[in-house]
Amino acid sequence: MKTVLTTGANKGIGFETAMQLAQLDYFVYLGCRDKENGMEAIQKLLDLGITNVESIQIDVTNIISVRQARQILEAKVSSLEILINNAGIVGSLLQDLSICSLENLRWIFETNFFGVIQTTQEFLPLLKKSGQSSIINVSSEVGSLAAMSVPGGNPSRDKFHAYGSSKTALNAFTVLLANELRESGISVNSVTPGHTATDLNQFKGTKSVEQGATPIVTLAAQNIPGITAKFFKDSGETSW
Template sequence: MTNLAPIALITGANKGIGLAIARQLGAQGHAVWLGCRDLARGEAAAEQLRQAGIAARAVQLDVTDDASVGEAARFVTQEAGRLDVLVNNAGLMFAPPPSTAQESIGDMRQMFETNVFGAMRVTQAFLPLLRLSAAGRIVMMSSGLSSLGDALDMRSETWGVGFAGYCASKTALNMLTVKLAKELERDGIKVNAVDPGLTSTDMTGNGAGHSPDDGARPAVALAMTHAYGPTAGFYACGPSGDLVAKNW
């Protein structure tokens, strides 16, 4: 990996939206690190990208494990020396619970551990490297299901959606996005959340939805936003491919 290229780390990047983000950033000239729980799968994905001419490496990274995250940060520091983009893509969602009143607290706890605390754990560990960048960018993979405004709007397509624990975890992630953005503005680091839209991946049972490539687009756009680009925002991609602001 060359130190002249922007350097990006994407968590949960051996498949789905994470791999698509890595591929698209790599095609735009970024050197990409694939953070993966299973290093063998990460290495296979990185080799796939290298075959396409992308500078890619894998690093073992379990967002729920302090030791794993700390070791990953040390390794990237040693090998790369800085970080320009962090995409907190790793996420967890369980099958639909019977109802909010009956949803498993254990399942909720696991989702918060990955979707909220995992994203913060990784962000805190890699902030020293991001502060060495001339244009640090952090992107949080949120969800359209996180919006309190939409959840209260009977006209919204999410009005009747359950998944209370998952939705709550992404709402919490949105608040942390805003808090980080305000705090890191003085360092020139922009922090935004994205809604990939309904995407056909393993997490959604490979059912209805658009492709991971389409789901990756808003994260890639915000990872590459210019000096006057947004921060503390929540965005999706509109039909024309432009970023569209979402309701928190």
């Protein structure tokens, strides 16, 4: 049974992604910052008859927590097939970069960018042991430079400059890491769930969590060798 670790998995898109992958017979480790929330998420899945799941406490912004999570997983499995970097925050508004506080900007980047990097670095040895593995970075269309280059094209997008810039940086990390690992058998891609109704946007999104998780699950399940350094949405590849 292939193993998956997804961060930020106790709720929203992360939880739905974990559930859908478990239903596809992956063994899914739900990375959760809060231990109690993780246990509650596991209980919800057990109540649905889904038993191939387990919670691991991990705060992606805390390197000690990330290392402890890696050590716990190493004691349980010999390799990791899929790492889904889903944990993320939107930060506080206002986010216009002419007025956004550096405290807010750093807070957002600490989770959405640096957290992803240090989590990926810690789990790379386990990913390399699987022979063919996949890193999926959950990004957003608000991080697309192509989309941002059209002023006023999406009014809702224009509210999240700081959040969007963190996802742009994440996309750059995706491409650079993919190129670095191209000969290793590890694919690295970004995927946007779309405007999904979660607590990230006060549940104002236009897609359900089931719909938002679909492109992530599809990319994880396909894991086609050679498909790397790309950005996907529910309808297929999209523009950086």
